[in-house]
Amino acid sequence: MAPIPKMTIPVCLIENPLGEKLYVNPEALKLLEKISQPLVVVSVVGTYRSGKSYLMNKLSGNPRGGFSLGHTIKANTKGIWMWAVPHPKQCGHTLLLLDTEGLGDVEKGDKQNDRMIMSLAMLMSSAVIYNSRDVINQDAVDKLYSMIELHQNIMDKSTNQKKKTGGQEKAEEAKMAPYFVWVVRDFTLKPELGGHPVTADEYLENCIMDITPVKTPKAQHKNIMRGTIRSYFPKRKCFLFELPSSDKGVVNIMDRVSETQLQPGFVKETKNFCQYILDEVPAKRLRPEQSITGATFAHLIKSYIQVVTKEDISFLESSILKLSQEENTKALERSYDVYENRMRAQHVNTEQEFQQLHEVSVEGALDEFKKLYVKHEKDQAAYEEQLQSDLLKRKEKNWENCENSSRKKCKALIEELISGMDKGIKERKYHVVGGHNRFVADKNRILKKYNQEPDKGVKAEEVIQEYLKQLEDIESIILQTDQALSAKKPKLLKVVDPSDCKQLTQYIQSYQLPTERSYRILIQLFGYAGHGKSSFVNSCLCVVGYNHYQDHAGEATSYGGKTIDRRGYKLTDSITVVDNRGFSKMDSPEAWEIYAQLCNFVALNEIVLWNKSLKERIEQLTKEEQEEKPDIIVPVLIYSSEQSLGDLEYERIIDFLKRAQKLTGILPFIILTKTMSINASCLTDKFSQMGMENIYCVENYLLSDHMAIRKKHLTFLTFLKDVLDCVDFHLHHSGKFQNQRREWIRFLMEMAGTMQSN
Structure with a gap:
């Protein structure tokens, strides 16, 4: 909602038809209710045809429109008209101009009506402009006094009531009194006293000062009137306007002529008048700490009318009391919002954190209430006590919400894990x-x-x-x-006869790792594509526990391997044999992936990619740390005896075997497949020359040849038993895993940064 509705013309606020009661225009109330800014309320009173509307139009910044000037002898403004415009000097404020009907309207001939209009202006305004003509004389003072008599009677009743109940002092009432500006139009005299020039303010003060010495009752009465004016208007200002023009035709159309057609002195005094009103007059206040917005003003207007028509200030006081109560209720609601918003803005994980957040939020809510509190018969301490009591209840509800929310989140997390x-x-x-x-x-x-x-x-x-x-x-x-x-099924602790397949099988099946050290053994197979890794997996599964041969790993054809992922096959609770994607060139990108597997940085059952980017490799190394009990990886190279070993392959394989031993702490095992070839003996010698001790010549079980043969069984079982012996030795002599992990990361980081893709 905009802070102020756009008004192109004034609207009647209080209608005052002849012979009827004052009443408020509903359309004007709707406009006021939309104004959320503080109001600077300036009203003008005075005899009709004295130029009041012209001054109000000048204050609005629209001298050619707005309030009707009325160029005939009939009073043009009936009741009180309003015009709300953005304040040109006070940011965030609205200037509300009130033009009252002319006093002394012969059609009404009702002095009581004039007194009510004047009293209304005093009640509603931040500043009252009293417009008169010619000079300030005793007659002008008499008229002003008679117009504030009603207001005096009303306020005196209020003062008496307050004295009985211990209310505000008169000094505080004086602070809340409106500014009083006496505008003297068509002033033709020289402002002098005793032959010396005086200012307009000095001229006004002289006119309302006490007559001394007092020698007659009439003089005493005059002093009472003058003292009353001074008392009711402690903030006073005066402006003396000369004739706007000697041309009556120009005077009759002042709102339509240029300032150049008016007397310079008149134009200058008009500017001084506007500057004073706009610079000095503050926002209308009910109390020093409570300014009035348009919505508040609309709420009080009917009470203002009841005060002046029934001459009873209690109507206004009860409205203000009700309004203050409503404002303080809103302040409490706003304070609750501050508390709730702060409580929701921060996550807490302990009761202590919740208590600290509650205390900070309560402090914020109290500060907000102190800022918004409006003085009321129920004092601030009582409101704050109520606020703290309510916040304790809200604390209990918030704690319950915290518990429920935490419990729900934790249960969902556990279900996921x-x-x-x-x-x-x-x-x-x-x-x-x-x-x-x-x-x-x-x-x-x-x-x-x-x-x-x-x-x-x-x-x-x-x-x-x-x-x-x-x-x-x-x-x-x-x-x-x-x-x-x-x-x-007791664990077989020792193999007595290494040639006994049953004894070897029982030993392998019952083998258990010391659980405080490691999780499981991974027999990790490496080798070129098509050299028999998958068939070797099938053979191991067959001899250990599967009574008949099955193609679990997917036997490859003679034209090359088809395994593209790193897949584990469980032999026992402690032993898993891992098939792997076959090498193609065993260059540096392939070697890096192999070493990452040996260092426990690659999960099982995932596709193996040789061509990862540097960024992907670094991210792989910086993932969350693995379990404190890592897998024990036993490196195994599968090589077909049908393939010769060239110089380049020889160099790459010997480099791989040496690094595999260094990274795992276990000397790699060599499995030569298809050993019926004439190259088997030569390859055995070459791997022996490389320093390999565990070399096994095997014939895999195949889909085409899976009849169980003792010699075949014994070769695979011997291999597995030797792996377990090697693991036992490794566990007895290995160091701390975390130290190994740091070395692995350093090695792989260095290799990732220097390797070249082929």
């Missing part, structure tokens, strides 16, 4: 030998991610403890199942 564990529980994946250790590891991983999530609210700890409590019975069952299965 436990989806994998819930699935495992339903599928009874933990109800196996070693299942309890896996369950505890998954539970701890969920707890860690939960604790890392920020802004969970005040119920974060309570909700997670409730969830952990729910898991106790499930964990107990898993532990009992694990112990029972372990008792039925």
Whole structure:
């Protein structure tokens, strides 16, 4: 809503028809109710045909329109007309001009009507302009006094009432009195006293000063009138206007002629008058701390009329009381809003943080109320006590909302984190030998991610403890199942006969890692495409636990491999064999991806890309740190005996094997496939020369040749048993994982920044 409605012409505010009561124009009230700015209310009173409307038009900034000047002997303005314009000097204020009907209208012949109009002007205005002609003489003083008698009677009643109830002092009332500006029109005399020139203000003060010495009752009465004027108008100003023009024709059309056609002195005094009104007159106030807006003014107008018609100030006082109560109610509502907005603006995670936020918000709400409070019969302390009491209730409601919101958020987070564990529980994946250790590891991983999530609210700890409590019975069952299965199938601690396939199989199946150190063993296969990695995976699965051969990994054709991702296949609870995308050139981009896998920076079951950008590689290294118990990666190179080993391949493979040992701490295992070839013996020698100790010549089980043969079984089982022996040795001598991780990041960062794509 705009702070002030646009008014192109004045509107009648209070109508005063002949022989009828004063009443308010509803259309004018609607306009006032739309004004949200403080009002500077300036009214003009005086005899009709004394030029009041001309001055008001000048103040409005529109001297050629607005209030009707009335160029006949009939009084033109009936009642009180208003014109609201943006204040030209006081930003954010509205100038409300009130032009009253001329006093002494012969058609009405009602002095009481004149007195009511004058008293209304005094009640409603920031400044009252009294317009008279010729000179300030005793007759002019008498008329002014008679017009304020009604106001005097009204205010005297108010003063008596206040004295009985301990109200405001007269000094405070004087501060709230309107400015009084006496405008003397057509002043033809020289402003002199005792032969000396005086200012207009000095001239006014001389005219209303006490007569001394007082020798007659008439003189005493004159002093009473003059004292009353001084008392009721402590802020006084006077302007003396000469004739606007000697040409009566020009005077009759002053609103339509140029200022150059008017007397210079008249034009100058008009400018001085406007400057004073616009610079000095303040906003209308009910109390020193409470200015009046248009909406407030509209609320009080009917009360103003009742005051002057019934000569009882209590009508206005009760309206002001009601208005103050409404304003203070609004101030309370605004203070509640300040409190609620501050409480909602900040997230809290503890009860202490909530209490601190509440205290800061209460302080802000109290400051807001103190700023908006309007003086009232209910004092400020009582309102503030009510405000603090209400805010305590709101605190309880806000705390309840915080609890509910936090609980809802935390439960949603837990549901998201436990989806994998819930699935495992339903599928009874933990109800196996070693299942309890896996369950505890998954539970701890969920707890860690939960604790890392920020802004969970005040119920974060309570909700997670409730969830952990729910898991106790499930964990107990898993532990009992694990112990029972372990008792039925005791772990084989030692292989007595390395040639016994059954003994080797039992040892591999029952092998368990020390859970406080590592999560699982990853037998990571590397090699060129089509060299038999996937077939090797199928063979390992077949000999360890699958009683018959199945193509789990996807056997490749003789024309090259088809595996494009890094996929894990679980042999036992502790051992997973990992198939991998085959090399094409084993250049630096491929080598970087291989080393990232060896350093635990690549997740299982994801597509392997050789051509990642530098940015993608750096992001891969700076992701959230892995679990504190990492996988143990055993590097295994698969090489087909049908392929010769050229010089370039030899150099790249030996470099890869050396780096693989350095990064994992485990000497790589070499698997030679298709060993019926004449190159098998030569390749065995070459890998031995490279320093490799664990070299195995195998014939994979294939879709075309999967009949179980003891010799084949024994080769794969021996390989797996040797892997486990190597892991045990590694765990006994390895250092701290976090130290390894820092070395891995440094190595991969350096390699990512210097490698060249081929």
